[in-house]
Amino acid sequence: MERPLVVTDPSENVVEIIREAGELATEMDSPLLVLTVVTESEFDSDASVLGSIGEIERTSYDMTASSYAEQIAQTAIDDLLSEYDIEIEPIGRSVGDNGERSEAILEVAEERDCDYIFLLGQRRTPTGKAIFGDTAQSVILNFDGYVVTLSE
Numbered sequence: 001m002e003r004p005l006v007v008t009d010p011s012e013n014v015v016e017i018i019r020e021a022g023e024l025a026t027e028m029d030s031p032l033l034v035l036t037v038v039t040e041s042e043f044d045s046d047a048s049v050l051g052s053i054g055e056i057e058r059t060s061y062d063m064t065a066s067s068y069a070e071q072i073a074q075t076a077i078d079d080l081l082s083e084y085d086i087e088i089e090p091i092g093r094s095v096g097d098n099g100e101r102s103e104a105i106l107e108v109a110e111e112r113d114c115d116y117i118f119l120l121g122q123r124r125t126p127t128g129k130a131i132f133g134d135t136a137q138s139v140i141l142n143f144d145g146y147v148v149t150l151s152e
Contacts, residue, residue: 004116005033005109008076014120017150018076021118022084031087033112034077036069037104038094043068065094102138109143121149 006021043065070092121136
């Protein structure tokens, strides 16, 4: 079975790539996996904001980094994929601050036997890629299936 995986984040830039993945999954009549990967510092920053909101609302937004990432994936599903008549599964992963996103993406793709990965790339100079690395580039070089990228 062919299975696509789309990688999301909280930005608005992912709309087109999520819809492309939804179209492909619909055409193949395949389940779509929606993955969000957050770093610990991204989670800590957002958790402090959620904690402040929780104090005002007198409620708790107590969650782990992985469950927070899964909630972001679920929001993308609710907002962008509700029109598609396919099985869609949210997945959340957290990684350290050292940029292990590509490893997490490849791990999920392998665990779930994915044939396609859809993700957003960043425009960087060759020097920038050499120094800072690039998630999309690492996924392209290390994934045995098809990789679809869009640049921000």
